[in-house]
Amino acid sequence: MGMDQFDPLLPIPNKEQKLRDLAFCTIWLDSLKQFSNVQLSASDRTDYYLLKGLLESKQWYLSEFKAWEWQASSGIGGRIDLILNRDKEIPKKARDLYELLSKMPAYFSQCKKNLTDPSLEHTRLALQRLEGSRDLFSVKIARFIEELETQHDPLSTMLQSKMPSMVDRASKSMEDFIEHLRINVQQEINTDPNRRSFRIGKEMYAEKFKYDIAGQFTAQEIFDYGLAEKELIHNKMQIIASQLWGKYFQTENANPSLADVGKLINEIAKNHVSRDEYFEAIKSQIPELEAFVNEKDLIWLDPEKPLEVRETPGYMRGVAGASISAPGPYEKMRPTFYNVTPLDHYTDEEAESYLREYNHYILQILNIHEAVPGHYTQLMYANESPSLIKSLFGNGTMIEGWACYVERMMLEEGYGDNAPEMWLMYYKWNLRELCNMLIDIGVHANDMSKEDVMHILVNEAFQESAEAEGKWRRVQYTSVQLCSYYTGLIEILQLREDVKKAKGEDFSLKAFHEDFLSYGSAPVKYIRDLMGY
Numbered sequence: 365m366g367m368d369q370f371d372p373l374l375p376i377p378n379k380e381q382k383l384r385d386l387a388f389c390t391i392w393l394d395s396l397k398q399f400s401n402v403q404l405s406a407s408d409r410t411d412y413y414l415l416k417g418l419l420e421s422k423q424w425y426l427s428e429f430k431a432w433e434w435q436a437s438s439g440i441g442g443r444i445d446l447i448l449n450r451d452k453e454i455p456k457k458a459r460d461l462y463e464l465l466s467k468m469p470a471y472f473s474q475c476k477k478n479l480t481d482p483s484l485e486h487t488r489l490a491l492q493r494l495e496g497s498r499d500l501f502s503v504k505i506a507r508f509i510e511e512l513e514t515q516h517d518p519l520s521t522m523l524q525s526k527m528p529s530m531v532d533r534a535s536k537s538m539e540d541f542i543e544h545l546r547i548n549v550q551q552e553i554n555t556d557p558n559r560r561s562f563r564i565g566k567e568m569y570a571e572k573f574k575y576d577i578a579g580q581f582t583a584q585e586i587f588d589y590g591l592a593e594k595e596l597i598h599n600k601m602q603i604i605a606s607q608l609w610g611k612y613f614q615t616e617n618a619n620p621s622l623a624d625v626g627k628l629i630n631e632i633a634k635n636h637v638s639r640d641e642y643f644e645a646i647k648s649q650i651p652e653l654e655a656f657v658n659e660k661d662l663i664w665l666d667p668e669k670p671l672e673v674r675e676t677p678g679y680m681r682g683v684a685g686a687s688i689s690a691p692g693p694y695e696k697m698r699p700t701f702y703n704v705t706p707l708d709h710y711t712d713e714e715a716e717s718y719l720r721e722y723n724h725y726i727l728q729i730l731n732i733h734e735a736v737p738g739h740y741t742q743l744m745y746a747n748e749s750p751s752l753i754k755s756l757f758g759n760g761t762m763i764e765g766w767a768c769y770v771e772r773m774m775l776e777e778g779y780g781d782n783a784p785e786m787w788l789m790y791y792k793w794n795l796r797e798l799c800n801m802l803i804d805i806g807v808h809a810n811d812m813s814k815e816d817v818m819h820i821l822v823n824e825a826f827q828e829s830a831e832a833e834g835k836w837r838r839v840q841y842t843s844v845q846l847c848s849y850y851t852g853l854i855e856i857l858q859l860r861e862d863v864k865k866a867k868g869e870d871f872s873l874k875a876f877h878e879d880f881l882s883y884g885s886a887p888v889k890y891i892r893d894l895m896g897y
């Protein structure tokens with residue numbers, strides 16, 4: 365979170381460490397009890413519930429979920445990169461790096477022991493990410509050592525002689541772990557019919573949903589809500605399709621079917637950037653979005669905080685196409701990175717499929733979601749929140765809900781000139797959020813097959829095959845997280861409606877947004893409470 369003195373810490377995930385973690389939870393839950401009957405301010409009460417929820421969740425993960433037994437570790441590439449990117453003197457960075465690297469052999473050897481029942485899918489993901497970490501050693505650390513060699517202070521001189529062999533030992537321990545996983549994939553779990561499934565099951569799912577989402581709905585409730593909403597969205601899309609049909613197909617179609625809607629979307633999706641323009645197109649859109657937000661006075665944006673668009677580092681690749689890495693509350697001045705995965709590892713066909721999915725319209729919605737006024741803007745406000753608890757222990761449902769909410773809000777305010785194409789594509793995107801929730805619950809709690817997942821995503825959510833395949837991969841690696849988008853969106857929309865009703869003519873969208881974000885990344889139900897609704 366920005367306290368760089370902890371950069372070299374790497375707890376070895378052994379039994380003693382788990383017992384220490386469990387004891388930590390027990391002790392602090394016990395200490396929290398003294399506040400259960402005390403009169404607290406609204407903000408303190410929310411912090412109390414957040415901490416209690418966090419500790420109970422940690423306890424559950426340690427004693428029930430036990431990820432270390434079946435999900436292979438992806439290594440510590442992010443930690444190494446963090447140290448290398450710190451704005452810090454070279455000798456101090458070198459000391460942190462040296463210390464972290466020295467713990468890697470013990471870390472990986474423990475991970476190997478922990479992995480008693482690996483799932484094939486998680487092992488494959490870990491392999492991809494560990495292999496993506498190799499350039500940290502061969503390129504980034506090597507470059508850093510060259511820098512270190514130009515230093516002449518005593519600490520640097522000492523580390524200059526010790527660093528290369530330590531780098532070597534650390535990298536060998538990672539290679540050893542990679543080899544272990546590779547053998548696992550080839551020989552053991554691949555052929556074992558009783559191997560651990562990536563599906564977490566109905567019971568575990570309901571629990572995980574409660575801890576991770578921390579919202580007002582149960583998994584079943586939002587599932588039912590989403591099913592009904594899916595029909596309404598399909599109807600709206602069919603109306604738009606009938607209006608646009610003549611423009612794209614030079615004939616009339618008064619009653620387009622869902623397949624017709626898909627056909628029209630495919631036609632409109634031909635409007636996309638080329639694979640070489642992709643990165644620059646994203647970069648150049650950020651200032652345009654900022655200008656729109658300012659012009660419409662939708663929310664105050666801090667012009668002092670920079671957003672850097674960069675290529676996604678290797679150790680982070682494999683799941684999402686674009687993401688935000690924001691500074692923690694203790695490092696407010698570090699830049700926020702907008703990670704964009706370039707399309708260079710794609711074949712021409714894959715790139716075309718991806719670019720049609722992220723066509724001219726969707727690419728703008730993606731940028732609204734990830735950057736302005738989505739994640740980038742929200743996390744900026746969260747770092748200013750007076751409650752450290754809330755900015756440290758952010759609630760993913762509120763965070764993703766906000767990013768999904770602003771997509772719709774921007775369009776409602778006229779972004780994209782109310783073009784029917786823009787709205788049609790928005791509904792497609794919105795369906796994706798909705799169907800992510802449906803398939804996540806379906807796959808993990810109801811044994812939904814890959815065929816059913818592909819049918820929902822391709823036929824009912826109009827996705828390109830590459831995107832749908834990617835989602836199938838993601839739903840194997842993660843659970844519940846895919847529900848946070850839609851669940852959070854619905855919670856925020858319902859809250860806004862309630863505020864609108866109560867304020868009547870005095871309702872201001874800007875005031876609502878700034879008030880909502882001022883409480884930090886707390887669950888929406890607590891923010892609702894703090895706002896007095």
Ligand code: ZN
Binds near residue numbers: 634636716
């Ligand atoms: Zn094309």
Ligand code: ZN
Binds near residue numbers: 767
């Ligand atoms: Zn997001």
